[in-house]
Amino acid sequence: MEEKIGLRVKQARLDAGLTQEELAEKANLSSSFISRLENGKILPSVMKLHMLADILDVGLEDLLRDFFRQSGGPSDALTEQILYQVDMMTVPEKQYLLAYVELFRNFIGKR
Structure with a gap:
């Protein structure tokens, strides 16, 4: 911790x-x-x-x-790994990642 x-x-x-x-x-x-x-x-x-x-x-x-994070779900370990990587990013990197994730979500949502 x-x-x-x-x-x-x-x-x-x-x-x-x-x-x-x-x-x-x-x-x-x-x-x-x-x-x-x-x-x-x-x-x-x-x-x-x-x-x-x-x-x-x-x-x-x-x-x-x-x-504060609740745990126990099957994807918690994966979520923790993702959050750890995001925590290590700079603000511009986080902004770029957010834009990419939004594009990705829009892409898979249209399937």
């Missing part, structure tokens, strides 16, 4: 165009804290995650998605 949250924080930081040092300064945290968070070594408090989410202009629910 720590790794997934850390990856989401890192991706949000990169999307915001911030370095670890810049994020740490804005959050009044150490850059080593940000590094350990992004590398899945620590799990910060909800208060700190909320603060980081505000600074990074993302929803707290985006960072904590795994705590």
